[in-house]
Amino acid sequence: MPRINRFALSLLIAVLLMVPLVGQLPQADAAAQSSQIDAVLVVDASNSMKASDPNQVGNEAMKMFIDMLSTKGDKVGIVSYTDKIQREKALLEIQSDADKTDLKQFIDQIDRGAYTDIAVGVKEAVKVLKQGTDPSHEPMIVVLADGNNALNPKSSKTQAESDQELSQAVKDAKQDGIPVYTIGLNADGKLNKAALADLSNQTGGKSFSTSSADDLPQILSEIFASHLKLKIVPIQSITANGNYQEVIVNVPNASVLEANISIMSASPVDVKLTDPSGNSQKIPSSNVLLSKSKSYSLIKMLKPIQGDWKLQVKGVPRDKIDINLVFNYDLELNLDLKPGATYKKGDKIDINSYLVSNNQKLSNNALYQNMNAKLKVKDLDSGDTQEVKLNNAGDHFEGVFQVPDKHRYELTVRAEEKSFYRETKPVIINAAGVSGKAPVTTPDDKDTEKPFPIWLVVGGIVALLVLAAAAYYILGAVKKANRGFVGQMVIEIRDENTGEKTYPQYKKLGAFRGKFNLHQLLQLAPELKDTEKVIFNPGKNDRIVLKNTSACTIEKSGRVIEHQAALN
Template sequence: MKDVKKYIGLVLIMIMIVSLFAGFYGAPYAGAANDQQKIDVMLVVDASTSMNSSDKQKVANEAMKMFVDMTSEQGDKIGVMAYTDQIVREKALLKIEGPEDKGELKRFIDQVARGPYTDIAVGVAESVKVLERSGEPDHSPMIVLLADGNNSLPKERTQEQSDKELQAAVSQAKAAGIPIYTIGLNADGKLNKQVLQGLSDDTGGKAFVTSSADDLPRILSEIFADQLKLKVIPLTALTGNGQFQEVTVSIPNGNVIEGNISIISGKPVEVKLVDPAGKERPVPSDGVLYSTSNAYSLIKLLKPEQGDWKLQVKGASKDKIDINLVFNYDLQLAVKPVAGPFKKGGKVDIEAQLESNGQALGDPDLYKGMTSKLVVTDIDAGTTTELPMTNGGDLFSGVFEIPESRNYELVVRVEDNSFFRESEPLQINAGGGAAKPSSTPPATSGQVPASEKEGLNWPLVIGGLALLILLAVAAWYALALVKRNNKGFYGQFIIEIHDEDTGERTSPQYKKLSGFKGKLKLHQLLQLAPEFAETDKIVFRPGKDSVFILNQSGCLIEKSGRAFDAAKGKELKNNDRIKISLQAVHKSIILDYIN
């Protein structure tokens, strides 16, 4: 442990030195934060006979086919793998060049048969290897695993061997930056949530549970949103009446690459589409793709015209029809470089623009309706604040006034109702933990500098001492910061969401906290669902066998029927239960803490 701290300290010292020079000579260019628009994905499915009960309706197949349909029409790479206690069928990563490639993948999915055993380690380990071996270097890799989380091993294989291989595969995925998204199939109520949740938590993915194809649009949309920095837009829910009913699909700007409209219904539907000019567009036709399956219909608009499209849907009488929309954008966010040196009380002008393929975009229609904020992290104090920025119609601007002689990290975040983007962080060194460079007084005319009299270069000596002090203080600050930001959470939350209008409640969701460190937002636990955006200001920090909750939102929090004032932070201990009443929607969240 001491050696680890030693090396961490050395690395952080080097970072602090680089930050110091950045403070003197200006921060580097801050561009898009890993905005990969293409993905390499392995769709991995448990093909054991136990799935006959945990996935009676073959929801896994429908999910994989819908995922294939939602991916980009060109450029993404998709592979499919079915496993029992061995790999029984595998489709190598296929680069999508058109509808024919997607059709080939979906036919392969429908041919997957089931076998007697299952070993989740086999499927995960092999899919990680495929992505590392065949993935594109400029694509974002990911795994979507559909399983019930249970093993059924042959006699020659022990659970200990499987667990060891699974842990090794998870470590490999984490090191390679491959998140694992899990969809737990629970038709028979025997889902092993803990295993699937652990896979997602350990690799930076997310875990979902379903027993019905009805949940697929929400689940798959959230996976896309998480990977490509998008948002799910729920459109109007309909009840079929045997007639065409109209829904407006608004295309906000010309930078939409694709618009995915998913339609879920119990029975087949008919659809019509009218473009913003009022012209009916055949479905399918040029620029309008249409996919159907047993569980869904999906319309994909390629480079759609800006404006209001009209979708007309005709469903069977009393049939529930859910419609969701997910866009894909060719947009990044870049911040203009800022010049130092920086000091307490100084003002730093921040400007950011949206870019496409490295070219700045100044279209007012694109910026219309977007909000922006500057997220400021005081690295020395370990605190974060948010400052509003101004949308100028072609750029976002704001001013950061340096409050203290410390180190800061600035990130610009912009969003509208369909996507969000974050910039690369700007480092601002305003003297946090760093001694100011010493300057030697100029020599008086006619005098010989002392350094020349004694044969020593005193400015160099003084500068060296100052650097040593800088390194010592920087190391102290850095190690303290690492300790604070790496403090882990204990226990888990059990979350239920209540609809106050209907009285309905969701099944309990178990959220293990061991994968989080330093700080956790409730919105993260709710999978960043736009409906619960206000919970982004409800923050948890780890305590000693407890957690502390800080409520900076307008939500009412109650404990034992009484208002629970967490504006300045409150401790939650084992078996504490709180109720959080949301303001934007008429719903509440019941949260139990167990350690």
């Protein structure tokens, strides 16, 4: 792909820019657990990976991850790093198979560099998610690396500085609830497993290691299961005999959005699928998708009907065939309890918890049949924990918790069955009471009347006026630096050498404060760094002030605009 030296931007702002997004978005439920993912895949592209990952297992893992994502709605970005950002793909919302193909082709084009600094990759991934994630989605980072750093000796950056940069990136990820999952690539036996495990543990993710693509289905299934609160449904491995061999895939209920069946074999396999009513299903079709790579096959069944499906697999004789199954549900679990409520020791609290789909209480009571639930209670003062079994009432879970002491408690309900589990957002209640009383003052008859200190009051007023004036200017400066944006911007990029124009990119502006530049907004590649000179500042009445000191030409509605202009 030729490097673009000069390009024009058409900023199709019009009415869209002025639509305030804040306040129009639906409020997320307190216990929301989205079935959509916003993920950034981070891969070490240093030359050392030729030894750590000679068979490019990392690339296969990223491709399989993309194939396991939903057919629509999930967003994926890719960051390839050495001791700098080698290549980057901004968050792309998947709307079709073509989008997945585009991402996988990008992976195939990743090249390598001489050095390694994992802090660079993790920091960039956090930034990409901060700027582009959907608040209703579940953010995550997947790092594929050997965990070892190799800094450029000619640069001034030290290992201590890299460690500090990584520590800050981890802190930012924890603050924004972004777990980091790591897959250690260990073909040469030099994996720094402890470093990768620490990165995952600090952020609430999980760490895995492998030297073979054979482990990918299990690893990626566990990542998906952990992140979306699902369970891997075991399917017995088979040894191929050259004929079709049958395994049963049970779809437990009508709330399954997708069933992901990953098949791993040393040689290609043929598959057939029959639905519970005995009808043969074409593979691929509109409801049964098939993705293949050199190391795996993935069948994705969309909204499959409930019941036993027959999967027939034919492989090369004596080949071991491993099969993994992960369902995806559009379900949340709510706890009907008011946060911050106060209670007394001995009070009995009614617990009521129920499943929700699309912000509506689940009407399919059959899903509850094989589920059990428990209330998890953590004493925030003593650190003690206890569990209370809840009754399955057919369309909800219920029970009673008696406050044992004058402490604060964190309550969480967990409901599960064999293919998934859900947990409510923790609710904190206070049974500690209010300690101490307000002091009572009484007049002292022996006090003598003293003259009113008028000059002290005048001096105080003057001092307050000076402080108020200073505070006014400081507050104005802080407010300007932290002023936010509303609405969204629609941007097209045109290559002036070829005349080609990209598809419109819709960028929400609510995440930015004070100012931002075009390079941040579009998360462009390093070679387009000149776009950092296209700066957007918040103006009055929800306007945006654009300042352009780059060589780029800026257009609005087809007309070239000045280097500094206010956009409505």
